[in-house]
Amino acid sequence: MVNSRIERQEVRRDNVRSHTPMRCPICGGELSNVHIRELGGLTADIMWLLHAGECREHGWFQAEFSADPPREIFPVKKPFGTARRVVVVGREYFEFPTAWGRAQLDQRHLQVTDPLDPRMWETDLAN
Ligand SMILES: [Zn+2]
Numbered sequence: 001m002v003n004s005r006i007e008r009q010e011v012r013r014d015n016v017r018s019h020t021p022m023r024c025p026i027c028g029g030e031l032s033n034v035h036i037r038e039l040g041g042l043t044a045d046i047m048w049l050l051h052a053g054e055c056r057e058h059g060w061f062q063a064e065f066s067a068d069p070p071r072e073i074f075p076v077k078k079p080f081g082t083a084r085r086v087v088v089v090g091r092e093y094f095e096f097p098t099a100w101g102r103a104q105l106d107q108r109h110l111q112v113t114d115p116l117d118p119r120m121w122e123t124d125l126a127n
Pocket residue numbers: 024025026027028029055056057058059
């Protein structure tokens with residue numbers, strides 16, 4: 001049996017309607033229904049975060065990151081759900097590398113990066 005009171009508490013914990021620099025990797029559009037979840041970390045001082053959001057046209061996407069921006073954005077079936085395959089102009093994708101993911105290793109070390117810098121979240125297809 002579904003208890004609506006419990007459901008509402010879970011939603012609040014996930015910070016629904018938070019802001020994310022993530023945009024739809026296919027059309028570049030702003031994502032709605034943004035969910036943010038703290039995943040904790042392997043070590044106490046590193047917090048992993050998961051951002052999920054929905055493009056009305058292209059569905060749900062999410063990305064995981066910690067002190068650095070995410071390296072890729074994944075298409076998913078629902079927030080925090082399993083990955084799905086998307087086909088764009090006849091080509092299939094299971095992930096979309098971000099500008100951060102495409103940057104060379106030495107570039108990453110040279111710059112101090114804000115993990116929420118929108119430029120580092122940009123993907124190839126949408127820009
Ligand atoms: Zn889209």
